[in-house]
Amino acid sequence: MLTTQLLYGLTSCLITALGLRTALLHPSLLHRVIGINVLGAGVFMILITIAYRGPDVPPDPVPHALVLTGIVVAVSATALALALARRLTAEQSND
Amino acid sequence: MNATSLLVFDGLLLISIVSLAWAALASPDARRSVILFMAFGLVLAVAWGRLLAPNVALAEAAIGAGLSGALLLVAVGEQSKHTPHDGAVPVGKRNALRVRATLQWFITLLCAALAATLAWALLHALDSATNERLAQAVSENLAASGVSNPVTAILLNFRAHDTLLELAVLLTAALGILAIGTARPDYQRAGPVFDGLARWLVPVLILTAGYLLWVGAHAPGGAFQAGATLAAAAVVLRLAGKRIIGLPQAGTLRVILAAGAGMFLVVGLTLLLLGRPFLGYPPAWAGSLILLIESAAMLAIAATLVVAFLGGRSPAAASNDENNRC
Amino acid sequence: MIELVSSLMMVAGIGFYLAGSIGLLRLPDLYSRLHALTKADNLGLGLLAAGLALHSQDVFIALKLLLVWLAVLAASAASAHLIARHAHRKEAGS
Numbered sequence: 001m002l003t004t005q006l007l008y009g010l011t012s013c014l015i016t017a018l019g020l021r022t023a024l025l026h027p028s029l030l031h032r033v034i035g036i037n038v039l040g041a042g043v044f045m046i047l048i049t050i051a052y053r054g055p056d057v058p059p060d061p062v063p064h065a066l067v068l069t070g071i072v073v074a075v076s077a078t079a080l081a082l083a084l085a086r087r088l089t090a091e092q093s094n095d
Numbered sequence: 096m097n098a099t100s101l102l103v104f105d106g107l108l109l110i111s112i113v114s115l116a117w118a119a120l121a122s123p124d125a126r127r128s129v130i131l132f133m134a135f136g137l138v139l140a141v142a143w144g145r146l147l148a149p150n151v152a153l154a155e156a157a158i159g160a161g162l163s164g165a166l167l168l169v170a171v172g173e174q175s176k177h178t179p180h181d182g183a184v185p186v187g188k189r190n191a192l193r194v195r196a197t198l199q200w201f202i203t204l205l206c207a208a209l210a211a212t213l214a215w216a217l218l219h220a221l222d223s224a225t226n227e228r229l230a231q232a233v234s235e236n237l238a239a240s241g242v243s244n245p246v247t248a249i250l251l252n253f254r255a256h257d258t259l260l261e262l263a264v265l266l267t268a269a270l271g272i273l274a275i276g277t278a279r280p281d282y283q284r285a286g287p288v289f290d291g292l293a294r295w296l297v298p299v300l301i302l303t304a305g306y307l308l309w310v311g312a313h314a315p316g317g318a319f320q321a322g323a324t325l326a327a328a329a330v331v332l333r334l335a336g337k338r339i340i341g342l343p344q345a346g347t348l349r350v351i352l353a354a355g356a357g358m359f360l361v362v363g364l365t366l367l368l369l370g371r372p373f374l375g376y377p378p379a380w381a382g383s384l385i386l387l388i389e390s391a392a393m394l395a396i397a398a399t400l401v402v403a404f405l406g407g408r409s410p411a412a413a414s415n416d417e418n419n420r421c
Numbered sequence: 422m423i424e425l426v427s428s429l430m431m432v433a434g435i436g437f438y439l440a441g442s443i444g445l446l447r448l449p450d451l452y453s454r455l456h457a458l459t460k461a462d463n464l465g466l467g468l469l470a471a472g473l474a475l476h477s478q479d480v481f482i483a484l485k486l487l488l489v490w491l492a493v494l495a496a497s498a499a500s501a502h503l504i505a506r507h508a509h510r511k512e513a514g515s
Contacts, residue, residue: 017210079403
């Protein structure tokens with residue numbers, strides 16, 4: 001295992017845990033949405049670290065495709081979450 | 096480029112990534128959080144470039160930092176408008192999650208345990224990764240796939256079913272957003288500076304999107320990055336408050352939304368009727384079919400992100416639905 | 422020789438970025454901070470892009486970097502104007 005993989009692997013696990021903790025515990029909804037995005041970023045970093053095979057070797061393209069799909073799905077989930085939050089706020093300021 | 100300088104670079108990059116994530120998540124002010132999150136996304140894109148993942152770097156910069164940031168910023172802006180000035184509890188805080196301190200510590204401990212377990216599993220897997228990988232199969236079949244960028248080949252040929260389902264997820268999110276709310280009000284007409292910027296920026300962005308779509312066949316790029324760039328052009332157009340040229344009408348937008356997954360289905364079913372497996376492209380036609388599907392996917396991705404930025408169905412369509420209901 | 426010149430240009434560009442960051446952190450006022458940031462965007466990015474263009478020794482890459490610099494220039498100028506105008510209006514309104 002390369003040093004690069006070690007460094008990026010450890011950081012990605014740290015970021016995943018940070019994002020998950022905020023997504024579960026933070027009082028504000030917006031921060032929880034950001035937490036889910038950071039959690040996603042940590043998982044993507046895990047995948048791309050697995051794909052990296054050295055500075056001169058072409059990387060493994062399969063995890064890259066998975067991460068691309070994941071980025072698009074994450075943004076659509078964020079969009080839906082924000083729309084739900086907006087409707088919730090609108091409903092509550094009416095009563 | 097010797098190993099020590101790369102190590103220093105990696106160390107600095109990772110420290111800034113972790114610091115930005117921490118600052119974004121721990122900041123009490125929502126707007127500051129969102130801006131730090133956008134910075135986090137951009138530094139993450141640099142990290143993807145460092146790990147030799149240029150396709151992912153482009154997508155992260157365009158979608159993860161750019162469009163996610165824009166959506167979050169618009170949400171924060173609306174939230175501050177709803178804050179009452181008479182000292183009552185703001186609506187957002189009425190739903191605030193309140194968790195007992197002991198439970199908080201417990202969950203934090205569990206997250207730390209998760210991080211440790213993940214790290215152990217990941218490093219163990221990286222140490223023993225000597226078995227056959229799918230990359231072998233990809234490079235062997237790349238010549239017959241119709242494109243020369245392996246990531247595009249995987250997304251649109253070898254694992255085309257996954258991309259079809261991803262476009263279906265996008266469509267579901269768009270349908271949810273359209274059903275839940277109405278569009279945000281138009282922005283006021285921009286001043287001369289932003290108007291002048293938008294006048295040439297929007298065509299350049301549309302051109303760049305077309306270029307990214309085309310070049311995705313043999314270099315980093317592809318439908319997702321192109322779709323995000325198109326959506327960025329639409330966001331700039333919307334922010335400039337233009338009334339001469341605006342975004343497509345509601346009806347057209349719905350057709351474009353369905354076209355992404357729809358084109359996949361049309362191609363797949365046609366191939367089924369011709370006797371081939373579902374989405375099994377004949378090698379001679381693979382390149383053109385991939386380009387066709389990618390164009391439809393680009394438009395659908397852009398339309399979904401635009402609908403997300405708009406916030407919902409347009410008021411004219413909304414009143415139409417109200418009238419048709421009774 | 423070209424390597425030396427391009428490295429010097431890149432280091433100078435980074436120096437401008439450093440100045441801009443210090444200005445962002447230390448200057449008292451929104452307007453003066455905006456003023457410091459544009460130094461980073463204009464000269465910093467310009468020198469960095471010029472150094473990279475020299476390093477790559479490829480005309481097409483140099484042209485793409487030039488396009489990037491021009492786009493960032495225009496976008497940062499417009500956004501600095503918008504931020505300053507918004508802040509000014511908010512001050513004048515209250």
